[in-house]
Amino acid sequence: MNRTYAGTLDKSHAGSAATIAGWVQKQRDFGELVFIDVRDRSGIVQVVVDRSKGASEELLAIAKELRSEFVLRVAGEVRERSESTKNSKMPTGEIEIVATSIELLSRADTPPFPVDDEVDAAEDLRLKYRYLDLRRPALARNIILRDRIAHGVRDYMHRQGFLEIETPILTKSTPEGARDYLVPSRVHKGTFYALPQSPQIFKQLLMVSGLDRYYQIARCFRDEDLRRDRQPEFTQVDIEASFIDEEFVFTLIEGMFAEVFPLAGIPITTPFPRMGWQEAMDRFGIDRPDTRFGMELIDITAAAKAIDFAAFREAETVRGIVVPRGSSLSRRQIDDLSEEAKKLGASGLVWMKFDGLRGSSIKKFLDDAKFDSLRDALRANFNDLALIVAGKTTRVWDVLGSLRLKLGKEQGLIPGDRWDFLWVVDFPLFEWDEESGRFFARHHPFTSPRLEDVEKIESDPGATLARAYDVVMNGLELGGGSIRINTPELQSRMFRALGISDEDARDRFGFLIDAFRYGAPPHGGVALGFDRMVMLMARAESLREVIAFPKTARAQDLLSEAPSRVDEKQLDELGIALKRPS
């Protein structure tokens, strides 16, 4: 049976026979004349049954019986419509199929919501009936795009000589990092597998194995709370290669993006600009800067210290952002920003308006000369608004970085059709954690320090730079990676610096440390957030729009109703007793 996709038909098929199969989008009954819009994954085409043009009584009877979402197969002849009946709103609007036979394959209950791009049904309903939601062309298009991108990635990686290798899903829990999803072992009662947060250790082992160039479109699991761009199970394009350096990774990824992003009409210019972590923080207050607009952070510590204002005098740094034409913001709006700043940890937010009135929240500390000196330091123009935060540098980065993004969106400063790709490099190797009073690995504990920084691991950990890199687009982290440590000696020093005892390290990563004793090549890699890539390319607002069966904000699958209770018998077999049976 030669089936054609409905959406692919056009004038060039006029006069030829065609068979389509799909769902009834809409039936319009005129008595002796019936139109049926038939939908399949490619689109919609109009079928016509016309008694006056020779359609049989039986055919008409079937056509009249059709309801939304009935499944049918239609055979007929493609015909160009007369000029007056063409529909320019439909891609197939110039033609229709004159049915010679209609086979009713399946009836359907009235759907709980209309299967139509126009209608915004409640999200929980859409998730419960996901199979219906996926019939909607807009959503189906995203899933189809996802396939194209995955295929593009595989094709590219294969040509670059990479092997697609699967790694275990049932693996070992390695605390530190995200919370693990655990799977109890039946054979070894009281023990648990963990689902992988990423295939990190396995891909490094594959390098020790000499397989040399690995990639995988890998499912990863993290038991943390969700966001619109975070699902508990998600997909990474995971990559690792031996005998390579940073430049290899940059070129590889730029080449991949140059192939894949144009599939969604997004232009790619390579090579991507690079920015040091320090510069990113100083200019944008964040390690994944959105470079599509200005309003950068400006250091005004020198000018601010000249003012007799305690919060400035005592601060480690004083920095500000200048909102173009922001002097029109109301007191209320500025108060909201102030509150936002406090929520982010600022002790206060100083504002200055550069209109004729020279308004400021610290006006009583400012004479005209000092007001102007701050204005000059901020390089502000007439009618601009400055927002200034003083305090610890990391805190100031945080607050101003967030306010910058918020204002950029609200003030419409972000140009719509721009795609700013960027490498962020020279990350610090460690990050100081106030709470526990120790250093953490910023990326992960296998990341190599820069060669010239190796001695700082012990002498000045905070100043040690890593051979790590992130690829960022429009302020979104698309992926990150590093060149890894490949000697047991350096790895041990790293663990010690992190306060992980030899015993601990043995227990958690012993197999990797062991492996490194048997000849580990220099290697490194990167992991890309595949769902996020698809989301960007689909111009979707949420990851849920690009995953076939996503979970809710509370990590449930409303379709299958997972997670769910299990039989007492199943728990017994696993040697598990619930603490609070209910």
Added chain:
RNA sequence: GGGGUCGUAGUUCAGUCGGUUAGAACGCUGGCCUGUCACGCCAGAGGUCGCGGGUUCGAGUCCCGUCGGCCCCGCCA
């Protein structure tokens, strides 16, 4: 864990200051209709106002609790 917001017919929503029988549109059911594509016309069915409790003569509306969707903070090496 915290904050915000939403929850009324199958769907999307309206519902005034707490007051009589809870409405609209779409959808659905039946009928008519030959060029529609948001078809049109006629008739009709359809409600646990998320759930539980409270205040009140009286609650969709007020109060408390709870459940669920979404967004944000924390969290996500």
